[in-house]
Amino acid sequence: xxxxNPTNYKQNSKANWNIIAPQYHNNWASDHxxxxxxxxxxxxxxRIEPSDRVLDLACGTGALSKQVRPKLGxxxxxxxxxxxxxxxxxxxxxxxxxxxxxFEMDAENIGFRLSFDKILCQYALMFFPDAGRVxxxxxxxxxxxxxxxxxxxxxxxxxxxxxxxxxxVLRYIPDIRxxxxxxxxxxGNPEDLQNELCKAGFSxxxxxxxxxxxxxxxxxxxxxxxxxxTAYSISSKITGSEHxxxxxxxxxxxxxxxxxxxxIVFPWKVLIGTAS
Ligand SMILES: C[S@@+](CC[C@H](N)C(=O)[O-])C[C@H]1O[C@@H](n2cnc3c(N)ncnc32)[C@H](O)[C@@H]1O
Numbered sequence: 620x621x622x623x624n625p626t627n628y629k630q631n632s633k634a635n636w637n638i639i640a641p642q643y644h645n646n647w648a649s650d651h652x653x654x655x656x657x658x659x660x661x662x663x664x665x666r667i668e669p670s671d672r673v674l675d676l677a678c679g680t681g682a683l684s685k686q687v688r689p690k691l692g693x694x695x696x697x698x699x700x701x702x703x704x705x706x707x708x709x710x711x712x713x714x715x716x717x718x719x720x721x722f723e724m725d726a727e728n729i730g731f732r733l734s735f736d737k738i739l740c741q742y743a744l745m746f747f748p749d750a751g752r753v754x755x756x757x758x759x760x761x762x763x764x765x766x767x768x769x770x771x772x773x774x775x776x777x778x779x780x781x782x783x784x785x786x787x788v789l790r791y792i793p794d795i796r797x798x799x800x801x802x803x804x805x806x807g808n809p810e811d812l813q814n815e816l817c818k819a820g821f822s823x824x825x826x827x828x829x830x831x832x833x834x835x836x837x838x839x840x841x842x843x844x845x846x847x848x849t850a851y852s853i854s855s856k857i858t859g860s861e862h863x864x865x866x867x868x869x870x871x872x873x874x875x876x877x878x879x880x881x882x883i884v885f886p887w888k889v890l891i892g893t894a895s
Contacts, residue, residue, distance in 0.1 A: 621799030625748035635852045636703035642848050644680035644709050653833030654887045657770045662686045664768045664893050671736040672696040677726050677743030681710030688716050700724050726753050734762045741770040745805040754819030766895050773888025774807035780885045787869035791862035812892045821894035835883040838871050
């Protein structure tokens with residue numbers, strides 16, 4: 620039985636992003652660290668034309684929009700939507716263009732009916748409890764020859780940055796997240812991403828896999844940073860658990876396969892889906 624409440628989940632997620640957005644921007648998104656190399660591929664796959672109307676859905680701190688902006692001419696439009704005000708403020712400064720419009724909105728309830736030529740969504744689809752609803756609304760906002768490009772993380776075993784710590788966390792604290800809560804690997808299987816896009820009415824769907832590398836430093840760097848950023852919302856449950864030391868020990872064992880000259884270098888599989 621699922622004890623997942625989408626409204627509570629979104630309220631907590633929004634509060635969490637309002638706290639971690641600056642760190643997320645500085646440590647990852649702004650410098651295209653590790654999986655964020657995908658930003659260039661997403662923008663390339665979008666085939667932006669100068670006159671395009673572009674929607675960056677769950678734009679976060681603006682990593683994609685910053686790359687899209689120079690590709691647009693004066694007649695182009697850039698609309699950025701996210702539910703985290705802190706992330707949007709960073710995006711506004713980072714994109715730094717009067718052409719870009721920023722809206723604080725829930726992607727599951729977009730409050731406008733504009734038409735776009737391109738809709739981009741990087742590392743967010745898996746966080747939407749009703750991802751199908753978001754994709755259907757994206758489909759309804761795409762013009763006749765419009766194109767959507769979506770980037771998601773791969774399966775747990777293909778993204779050990781997440782799973783090396785989460786595997787023992789879930790073993791020792793199985794109820795750390797409500798049952799049925801969205802999982803970061805939710806669309807990591809290409810068929811699942813393909814089906815979700817197909818169910819929303821998209822056609823000409825193509826899914827490409829890319830493997831990036833992420834240098835996480837020493838195990839202590841990785842552990843500390845993971846708890847402070849990626850797992851911020853559950854970090855006190857992990858460190859306060861009676862199993863905290865076993866979780867840490869098992870996490871260190873899990874990363875040993877990725878240690879090169881004293882540093883953890885993780886492979887990081889990303890799927891990029893395109894459709895029209
Ligand atoms: C991993 S970040 C990705 C941000 C950005 N697309 C990038 O590539 O850096 C996920 C973003 O999704 C946003 N988000 C999650 N759920 C959302 C929702 N229901 N509506 C709007 N934004 C949402 C978060 O606030 C966060 O900025």
